[in-house]
Amino acid sequence: xxxxxxxxxxxxxxxxxxxxxxxxxxxxxxxxxxxxxxxxxxxxxxxxxxxxxxxxxxxxxxxxxxxxxxxxxxxxxxxxxxxxxxxxxxxxxxxxxxxxxxxxxxxxxxxxxxxxxxxxxxxxxxxxxxxxxxxxxxxxxxxxxxxxxxxxxxxxxxxxxxxxxxxxxxxxxxxxxxxxxxxxxxxxxxxxxxxxxxxxxxxxxxxxxxxxxxxxxxxxxxxxxxxxxxxxxxxxxxxxxxxxxxxxxxxxxxxxxxxxxxxxxxxxxxxxxxxxxxxxxxxxxxxxxxxxxxxxxxxxxxxxxxxxxxxxxxxxxxxxxxxxxxxxxxxxxxxxxxxxxxxxx
Numbered sequence: 001x002x003x004x005x006x007x008x009x010x011x012x013x014x015x016x017x018x019x020x021x022x023x024x025x026x027x028x029x030x031x032x033x034x035x036x037x038x039x040x041x042x043x044x045x046x047x048x049x050x051x052x053x054x055x056x057x058x059x060x061x062x063x064x065x066x067x068x069x070x071x072x073x074x075x076x077x078x079x080x081x082x083x084x085x086x087x088x089x090x091x092x093x094x095x096x097x098x099x100x101x102x103x104x105x106x107x108x109x110x111x112x113x114x115x116x117x118x119x120x121x122x123x124x125x126x127x128x129x130x131x132x133x134x135x136x137x138x139x140x141x142x143x144x145x146x147x148x149x150x151x152x153x154x155x156x157x158x159x160x161x162x163x164x165x166x167x168x169x170x171x172x173x174x175x176x177x178x179x180x181x182x183x184x185x186x187x188x189x190x191x192x193x194x195x196x197x198x199x200x201x202x203x204x205x206x207x208x209x210x211x212x213x214x215x216x217x218x219x220x221x222x223x224x225x226x227x228x229x230x231x232x233x234x235x236x237x238x239x240x241x242x243x244x245x246x247x248x249x250x251x252x253x254x255x256x257x258x259x260x261x262x263x264x265x266x267x268x269x270x271x272x273x274x275x276x277x278x279x280x281x282x283x284x285x286x287x288x289x290x291x292x293x294x295x296x297x298x299x300x301x302x303x304x305x306x307x308x309x310x311x312x313x314x315x316x317x318x319x320x321x322x323x324x325x326x327x328x329x330x331x332x333x334x335x336x337x338x339x340x341x342x343x344x345x
Contacts, residue, residue, distance in 0.1 A: 010304035011080050013038060015105070017047040017069070019149040020119050023175050024085060026053055026064040027182060031202035034068070034080070038105075041071040054152065054171035056148035056294045057084035059257055061164055061171060069070045073104035079154055081114050083196055085143065086129075090122020091311045093109040099132055106133025118184065121220045141193055142216055143187040148291060149175035160293035161256070163198060176294040178287070182206030186216035187297050214265040218258075222271075223315055225254035225333060226284065227304045228340045235301035238285035242277060247339075252277045262326050313340065 011034045014021040039047045050065035057158045076084075084105060092098045097138055103118075116139060118129055127142050150157070152171050159165045168174060183200055185193045186208050188301075197208035211219065230236065231249035233244060242248040252275065259272040288296040304312055323330040 011036065011082060013076060013081045013084045014087065015084065015101070016119075017043065018087060019151060019173055019175075019228075019330055020087045020145050021085065022051055022064060023053065023145065023147065023149050023236055024076075024119075024183060025067075026051075027206045028200060029064065029066075030205060031199050035201055036068045036070060036074065038070050038076070044071050054168050054174040056163065056174060056176035061167060064320065066192065073101060076105060076108035077112075078231055080257070083115050083117055084109065087119040089155050089308070089311055090120040090125050091314055092131075093118075093125065102129065102132040103134075106135055107243045110134060110306045111178050111339045114139070115189065115196075115203060116140045117196070117299065119143055119145075122315060123221075123322050127340065138189045138192075142190050142213070142220075142248040144184045144216075144220055146179070146181040146184045147175050147177045147206075147297075148303075149173060150284065150299065150303065156299050157302070158295045160295060164295055174294075177206065178290060180207050181203055181209035183208040184216065185210050185305060186213040186221075187211065188213050188256045212267065214263065215267045218264040218268045218271065221258050221261075221319060222255050224319075225251050225258060225314055225336055226280070227312055228254075228316065228336050230297075230300060231305050231309075232339055235297055235305060238281060240279055240286060248277055250262045250332050250336055250339075252280055255280065257323060257328060257330050260328065261319065262324055263322075287305050303321055309336070312339070 012025070012028050013036050014025050015038045017037045017039050021037065025037065037047050048067050048069045049192045050063055050067070050092065053062045054063060057060060086102070086105075087157070090096050093102065116129060116133065116135065117141050118125055121144065126140055126142055129135075130137055150173070152168060152174050159168070184194060184205065185208060187193055192325070193210045198209055200208040201207065229247055230241065232247060233241065236243065256272045256275055259268045259275065261268060291299070317331060320333050321339070323333070
């Protein structure tokens with residue numbers, strides 16, 4: 001009954017019908033929410049078709065259907081949606097077209113109580129969204145998938161047991177939970193975050209985790225120096241990340257520099273002081289093991305080494321700029337970026 005009551009009041013608009021939008025939309029639909037996607041006009045027909053998703057957790061196929069799609073932000077009503085999930089990445093959000101879209105959405109929902117969930121990652125993204133959409137800080141939350149998701153066609157990953165390659169090939173998207181949490185929010189607005197989490201949890205196949213804002217900010221950035229080191233090493237398995245001791249030490253120091261940024265507060269300082277090369281290797285190995293049968297190293301190579309490489313580099317540059325403004329030299333991260341830019345890709 002609780003899920004039904006929540007669903008009646010919780011229409012969700014998802015901006016973009018890529019991997020994040022479709023997986024989150026599928027889970028929210030299972031929870032009883034009415035889902036609407038906002039996509040480009042040329043994407044309407046494709047976005048409206050039923051989607052088949054493969055879940056590595058249980059080797060099962062799911063069908064996401066009855067998809068409502070709009071292509072014009074002027075169709076958004078301030079009373080229609082409890083939440084708008086914007087799946088634009090941090091870089092695209094700041095491009096002229098992205099800014100224009102955010103402004104249009106903000107204008108449509110400004111007079112209501114709709115909350116915006118940022119699905120992209122970037123330095124200073126929350127303040128940027130508030131300014132672009134002209135919304136108060138409390139109505140904008142940071143969010144992220146708590147799972148790995150990829151398109152199936154054109155994303156060749158090694159198949160590990162018990163993955164059924166034939167069943168997998170029937171899906172458009174495939175995903176694997178890192179743990180029981182498939183979505184993560186910060187607590188910038190605790191009440192709004194808790195309402196969303198109750199709705200998401202009603203799917204009964206995935207849960208929403210709420211983190212303190214400073215911890216969320218740190219969590220979404222600290223992996224990127226490791227991605228950079230992984231690329232320089234040829235995207236090895238976790239056990240070989242320290243094959244070049246000098247490079248690995250540089251990566252560990254770069255992670256500590258990111259952890260120590262002021263916006264991460266005391267949580268970041270504590271993490272910075274306790275991090276070691278061994279503990280970082282152990283964390284990476286645990287992730288690699290937990291993600292099976294999805295191949296974590298190959299996923300990262302394709303996702304961060306190719307698809308989002310330029311965005312990852314920009315995020316690291318933004319971390320350097322932010323740290324320098326706060327009085328940190330960010331020596332390790334700058335050296336890592338120099339080495340990364342010198343490598344062919």
